[in-house]
Amino acid sequence: MSSFDPDLPYRCAPSVSLRPEPFGALAYDFSTRRLSFLKSLELVKTVRALISHPDVHGALDQAGVPAEQRRAYLTALAGLAEAGTIQPR
Amino acid sequence: MKLVDQFQHGLDAPICLTWELTYACNLACVHCLSSSGRRDPRELSTAECRSVLDELQRMQVFYVNIGGGEPTVRPDFWELVDYATDRQVGVKFSTNGIKITPERARLLARSDYVDVQISIDGATAEVNDAVRGPGSYRTAVTAMGNLAEAGFRDFKLSVVMTRQNCDQLDDFAEIAERYGAQLRLTRLRPAGRGAEVWNELHPTAEQQRTLYHWLVANGERVLTGDSFFHLNALGSTPLPGLNLCGAGRVVCLIDPVGDVYACPFAIHDQFLAGNVRSPGGFAEVWRNAPLFAELRGPQSAGACGSCSAFDSCRGGCMAAKFFTGLPMDAPDPECVKGHGETALAALGPGSVPRPSGDHSRRGRGPGPVPVQIGWAPPAAGLPDRACDTSPLTGLAAAGR
Numbered sequence: 001m002s003s004f005d006p007d008l009p010y011r012c013a014p015s016v017s018l019r020p021e022p023f024g025a026l027a028y029d030f031s032t033r034r035l036s037f038l039k040s041l042e043l044v045k046t047v048r049a050l051i052s053h054p055d056v057h058g059a060l061d062q063a064g065v066p067a068e069q070r071r072a073y074l075t076a077l078a079g080l081a082e083a084g085t086i087q088p089r
Numbered sequence: 090m091k092l093v094d095q096f097q098h099g100l101d102a103p104i105c106l107t108w109e110l111t112y113a114c115n116l117a118c119v120h121c122l123s124s125s126g127r128r129d130p131r132e133l134s135t136a137e138c139r140s141v142l143d144e145l146q147r148m149q150v151f152y153v154n155i156g157g158g159e160p161t162v163r164p165d166f167w168e169l170v171d172y173a174t175d176r177q178v179g180v181k182f183s184t185n186g187i188k189i190t191p192e193r194a195r196l197l198a199r200s201d202y203v204d205v206q207i208s209i210d211g212a213t214a215e216v217n218d219a220v221r222g223p224g225s226y227r228t229a230v231t232a233m234g235n236l237a238e239a240g241f242r243d244f245k246l247s248v249v250m251t252r253q254n255c256d257q258l259d260d261f262a263e264i265a266e267r268y269g270a271q272l273r274l275t276r277l278r279p280a281g282r283g284a285e286v287w288n289e290l291h292p293t294a295e296q297q298r299t300l301y302h303w304l305v306a307n308g309e310r311v312l313t314g315d316s317f318f319h320l321n322a323l324g325s326t327p328l329p330g331l332n333l334c335g336a337g338r339v340v341c342l343i344d345p346v347g348d349v350y351a352c353p354f355a356i357h358d359q360f361l362a363g364n365v366r367s368p369g370g371f372a373e374v375w376r377n378a379p380l381f382a383e384l385r386g387p388q389s390a391g392a393c394g395s396c397s398a399f400d401s402c403r404g405g406c407m408a409a410k411f412f413t414g415l416p417m418d419a420p421d422p423e424c425v426k427g428h429g430e431t432a433l434a435a436l437g438p439g440s441v442p443r444p445s446g447d448h449s450r451r452g453r454g455p456g457p458v459p460v461q462i463g464w465a466p467p468a469a470g471l472p473d474r475a476c477d478t479s480p481l482t483g484l485a486a487a488g489r
Contacts, residue, residue, distance in 0.1 A: 028151035
C-alpha cells in the first residue's frame with residue numbers, strides 16, 4: 001500500500017457507506033466489513049469533499065478546517081487511507 | 090464528548106442488529122440463546138420481512154446479523170438475503186452449515202454484501218457434538234470446506250466459549266486458518282436454554298484469565314462481538330472493541346415474530362421494547378420505546394461503582410445478570426474479582442427468572458436432543474482433552 005500523500009487526489013472508497021451521526025459519521029466498508037468512526041463533522045465534510053478536489057488540501061479548505069488543526073486532520077486522513085476508507089484516485 | 094459516551098446515549102439507528110428469522114432449527118444445542126427448535130406460527134411472512142428490510146435501508150443500517158433458529162431452513166431465506174443486499178443492507182448470517190452446499194457456497198462467494206458465520210463449539214467432534222448434537226461437527230466442517238473451496242475468504246468461524254472448549258483456543262485458530270476463515274469467540278450467556286446449563290458450562294476463573302491473555306495476544310485478528318469486556322479488569326490492556334454494553338444503544342434484536350428486544354441475549358418480557366408490526370414499525374421502536382430510553386439514560390453502578398475495575402468492565406453484561414437472578418446493578422456473575430460469585434451465593438431460592446418463551450422441540454423426537462447436559466459416563470469414552478474432568482470441576486474455585 002502506498003503511503004498517504006495529501007498533494008494527490010483522493011476519494012471516499014466506493015465500497016464505503018457513510019451514515020451521519022451527531023458526532024460525525026459511521027463509516028462501514030462493505031468489502032472489508034470494517035466499521036470505523038469519523039469523529040468530527042469537519043472530517044466527514046472533508047471525506048465527502050475529496051472527490052471534487054485535485055488534492056486533500058482543497059477538501060480541507062472546503063470543509064473549513066482551521067489551519068492549526070490541519071496536522072491532526074492529515075493524521076486522521078492518513079489513518080483512513082491506511083484502512084482503505086479513502087483511496088487515491 | 091467521548092465517542093463511547095455518545096454510544097451510551099444511543100444512535101439514530103443501530104450500527105447493526107440481530108434478526109432471528111425463525112425459531113425452527115434442525116439442531117437442539119443445549120445452550121441455545123433463543124430456546125429454538127419449532128417454528129412459531131406467528132413468524133413474520135416474506136412480505137413483512139421485506140418491509141423490515143426496506144426500513145433498515147431507510148435507516149442506513151449497514152448490516153444485519155441474521156440468525157435463528159437455523160435461518161437457512163426458511164424457504165424464503167435466500168430470497169430475503171438477495172432482497173437485503175439489493176438494498177445495500179449487508180447480511181451476515183449465522184448457520185450450522187446444513188444448507189451450505191458447494192453450489193450455494195459459490196453463489197455466496199460472489200457477493201461483497203454477504204458474510205457467513207459457521208458455528209462450532211468444539212475443536213473436535215466430541216467436544217462440539219456434546220453441546221450441539223451428534224453429526225453437527227461434520228456438518229459444520231463440510232460447510233467450511235465448501236466455502237473455502239468456493240474461494241469465500243474470511244468467513245467467520247464462531248465459537249461460544251465453554252468450560253470444555255476453552256483449552257482448545259489454539260486449535261480453533263488453526264481450524265480457522267486452515268479454511269481461510271476468521272475466528273470469532275463469544276461469551277456463553279445464561280439466556281434461553283443456556284440458563285439451564287450455564288452453571289456447568291461457563292468457563293472457570295482460571296480459564297477466563299487464559300482467555301483474556303489469549304485475546305490480548307491475538308488482538309484484532311480474533312473477533313469477539315465485544316462480548317468479553319467484563320474480562321478487561323484482568324489486565325491493563327483493554328480488549329479491542331467498544332467495550333460497553335450496546336443493548337438498546339447500538340444494537341438490538343428482532344425475533345422471528347417481530348418482537349424487538351434490547352439485545353440478542355435478552356429474549357425475555359423484561360427486555361421487550363415493542364414489535365415491528367405495530368404502527369411506525371421498527372424505527373418507532375428503536376427511537377421511542379420507553380425501555381430503550383431507559384437503557385440510554387444513566388445507569389446505576391450499584392456496589393460496582395466503588396470497585397477499582399468499574400471503568401474497565403462497567404459492571405458487565407445485563408443479560409448475564411438478569412438470567413442468573415442478579416439485579417441490574419449487581420456485579421456480573423462472572424466478575425473477575427469474584428464479586429459475582431458472592432452475589433450468586435447470596436441469592437435466595439426462586440431468584441432465577443422463569444423463561445418467557447420456549448420453542449424447544451418437545452420430548453425426544455427425531456432430533457439430536459441431548460436429554461441430559463454434561464457428559465456420558467466415563468465408560469462411554471470422554472473427549473480426549475479439555476474434558477477429562479467432570480464439568481463441575483473448578484466451579485467452587487471460579488471467580489476467587
